[in-house]
Amino acid sequence: MINITNLHKSYQMGKNSLHVLKGIDFKVGEGELVAIMGSSGSGKSTLLNIIGMLDVANEGTYTLDNVPIENLDETKAAKYRNKFLGFIFQSFNLINYKTALENVALPLYYQGKKRDVRQEKSLEYLEKVGLKKWATHLPSELSGGQKQRVAIARALVSQPKVLLADEPTGALDSTTSNEVMKLIQEINNEGKTILVVTHEEEIALMCKRVVRLKDGVIVEDTLVNQKKAI
Amino acid sequence: MFNKDSWIEIFDTIRKNKLRTFLSGFTVALGIFIFVILFGFGNGLSNTFQKFFNDDNTNSMFIFSGRTTEPFKGYETGRRIEFDNADLKAITDNFEEYLESISPRIYDYANIKYKHKSNNYPIRAVSPSHQYNEMTIMMQGRFLHEDDITHKKRHAVIGRLVALDLFENENPIGKYIDGGGHTWKVIGVFQDDGGDREERTVYIPYTSLQKIKKNTDKIDEIILSYKPEIGYAGAVKFEQKLKRFLKARKDISPRDRGGIYIRNVADNLKENQQFASVLQWIISFIGIGTLIAGIIGISNIMVFVVKERTKELGIRKAIGASPRSIIAMILQEAIFITTFSGYFGLIIGIATLSLIGDTLEAEYYITNPYIELSTAITATIILIVFGALAGYLPARRAARIKPIIALRDE
Numbered sequence: 001m002i003n004i005t006n007l008h009k010s011y012q013m014g015k016n017s018l019h020v021l022k023g024i025d026f027k028v029g030e031g032e033l034v035a036i037m038g039s040s041g042s043g044k045s046t047l048l049n050i051i052g053m054l055d056v057a058n059e060g061t062y063t064l065d066n067v068p069i070e071n072l073d074e075t076k077a078a079k080y081r082n083k084f085l086g087f088i089f090q091s092f093n094l095i096n097y098k099t100a101l102e103n104v105a106l107p108l109y110y111q112g113k114k115r116d117v118r119q120e121k122s123l124e125y126l127e128k129v130g131l132k133k134w135a136t137h138l139p140s141e142l143s144g145g146q147k148q149r150v151a152i153a154r155a156l157v158s159q160p161k162v163l164l165a166d167e168p169t170g171a172l173d174s175t176t177s178n179e180v181m182k183l184i185q186e187i188n189n190e191g192k193t194i195l196v197v198t199h200e201e202e203i204a205l206m207c208k209r210v211v212r213l214k215d216g217v218i219v220e221d222t223l224v225n226q227k228k229a230i
Numbered sequence: 231m232f233n234k235d236s237w238i239e240i241f242d243t244i245r246k247n248k249l250r251t252f253l254s255g256f257t258v259a260l261g262i263f264i265f266v267i268l269f270g271f272g273n274g275l276s277n278t279f280q281k282f283f284n285d286d287n288t289n290s291m292f293i294f295s296g297r298t299t300e301p302f303k304g305y306e307t308g309r310r311i312e313f314d315n316a317d318l319k320a321i322t323d324n325f326e327e328y329l330e331s332i333s334p335r336i337y338d339y340a341n342i343k344y345k346h347k348s349n350n351y352p353i354r355a356v357s358p359s360h361q362y363n364e365m366t367i368m369m370q371g372r373f374l375h376e377d378d379i380t381h382k383k384r385h386a387v388i389g390r391l392v393a394l395d396l397f398e399n400e401n402p403i404g405k406y407i408d409g410g411g412h413t414w415k416v417i418g419v420f421q422d423d424g425g426d427r428e429e430r431t432v433y434i435p436y437t438s439l440q441k442i443k444k445n446t447d448k449i450d451e452i453i454l455s456y457k458p459e460i461g462y463a464g465a466v467k468f469e470q471k472l473k474r475f476l477k478a479r480k481d482i483s484p485r486d487r488g489g490i491y492i493r494n495v496a497d498n499l500k501e502n503q504q505f506a507s508v509l510q511w512i513i514s515f516i517g518i519g520t521l522i523a524g525i526i527g528i529s530n531i532m533v534f535v536v537k538e539r540t541k542e543l544g545i546r547k548a549i550g551a552s553p554r555s556i557i558a559m560i561l562q563e564a565i566f567i568t569t570f571s572g573y574f575g576l577i578i579g580i581a582t583l584s585l586i587g588d589t590l591e592a593e594y595y596i597t598n599p600y601i602e603l604s605t606a607i608t609a610t611i612i613l614i615v616f617g618a619l620a621g622y623l624p625a626r627r628a629a630r631i632k633p634i635i636a637l638r639d640e
Contacts (some may be wrong), residue, residue, distance in 0.1 A: 052548075074553045075552045075553060075631070076506065079550070081549070082550025083550075087549065093544075095542050097243070098242075098247040106549055110551050111545070115238070154549065
């Protein structure tokens with residue numbers, strides 16, 4: 001599904017250049033649930049951003065579902081993101097003046113789907129994350145866990161190839177963290193490929209494979225016994 | 231860009247961000263409103279001006295007399311100069327090549343009665359050509375004729391308001407009024423652009439008045455009009471010649487600044503035109519100033535709006551909005567709000583102007599304030615274009631920002 005070879009990324013900080021990713025080789029097959037771990041500054045978020053086409057690499061190749069991701073301009077990146085990827089953010093990133101249902105429907109709007117199709121599909125995915133009753137509520141009326149579940153429904157609604165989660169439980173307490181992880185595991189069990197960036201050991205162990213980054217290189221890549229979230 | 235779905239999305243955004251919508255809409259509406267009002271007031275001032283100056287014909291001269299300020303030919307300083315019928319004839323005889331018409335004017339005041347109603351009115355004893363000089367417009371009957379002058383008839387032409395005061399709904403033509411102990415037949419009713427005072431005047435033949443006043447031949451004022459083809463330069467020359475002629479005739483020192491005064495409407499005309507063009511400049515300046523203030527206002531708000539929405543735009547981009555659709559969304563929203571509220575401000579402004587109408591005429595010299603619709607619409611369009619432009623620049627920047635940066639911005 002994801003095939004990355006010899007990926008380099010550096011940031012220009014004034015006169016100095018900060019080399020963040022120093023040659024990453026990384027493959028993810030279909031249906032995997034991969035945790036990307038590392039301390040802050042290890043380059044894990046940068047890697048996820050490049051995979052998510054929110055950022056571009058300086059060097060190296062990246063193919064997603066056999067499509068080479070190269071020469072991205074903003075319009076093309078937007079199209080690919082919409083088609084291939086679903087995002088889950090630490091801070092949920094819901095649009096605060098739109099209801100849960102409208103937030104979920106937004107990717108479909110940018111796909112050019114008709115209004116009734118958008119409504120129907122969004123409701124379906126809200127039901128999947130257990131929030132059908134909350135469809136007409138604004139994000140400010142939802143709890144943190146509920147917001148993240150809305151965000152997950154939004155990430156899923158466009159039926160992406162890969163789900164990218166950047167610290168999805170970072171802003172949640174342990175109980176709600178478990179709930180969210182349980183949902184992610186369920187989605188994965190249905191065959192969706194998911195990448196989770198986290199710095200929490202416990203969350204990483206709920207995935208099927210753990211990749212550890214340190215100073216811009218992969219130092220460990222192991223399959224783990226998945227711990228079920230309760 | 232113009233599909234129904236994107237409009238639904240925009241209306242949704244507008245509806246759910248009322249404060250933002252209100253602020254930008256209010257700025258535009260207020261800008262256009264103030265523009266319309268100020269421009270209208272400017273035009274109203276201009277109107278008042280036109281009206282003042284339209285009272286008299288532009289090729290008229292008013293000659294009146296006063297006291298001398300220098301001794302001359304044995305006469306002492308401070309002698310009072312008076313015109314008489316002979317002067318009138320002398321001017322007519324000597325300045326034929328310049329003269330179009332000439333009329334004396336004698337001022338008087340009389341209590342005029344009709345049936346049980348009476349009132350005091352200013353009287354002007356004149357000759358028929360006075361109608362042309364004062365631009366008196368007949369509503370009913372006729373003005374004085376040469377015949378009235380030669381036969382010293384007791385005929386009177388009364389102003390519109392005199393007729394209204396004394397006759398109310400009755401037809402005044404052919405009726406007899408009592409004035410100064412004599413009976414006068416009303417032969418005409420006139421109106422005049424010079425205002426209420428002009429329309430409360432009564433005109434009678436100057437010979438008739440002179441006869442009543444013990445056969446005097448004195449005249450208060452001479453009003454003449456020169457041939458328009460002599461032009462402004464010719465008029466100035468004529469005025470100089472006439473002054474010299476009258477001074478010689480009345481034994482006034484050629485260097486004396488008093489004695490005889492001539493008011494040449496053409497002089498006023500020139501001053502008036504200068505003043506009017508200055509006024510036009512001021513109006514344009516106010517208009518442009520207001521527009522610029524409006525443009526700055528809406529630009530500020532648009533920059534602020536885009537800044538405030540940076541995160542939302544980042545989210546939209548992360549889930550698949552193209553830069554184009556982001557720019558289109560912001561522009562459509564901006565254009566919609568500015569068009570709608572600009573139109574609103576326009577309507578309110580024009581309505582206010584027509585409501586004000588002539589109520590400010592007496593105290594503030596603003597007559598019938600108005601704005602050409604084309605000017606108002608052009609101003610609105612300018613504001614819309616600049617509002618859109620002011621939205622476009624930050625929108626383009628926002629659309630270019632990588633979503634990752636926009637999302638980090640918390």
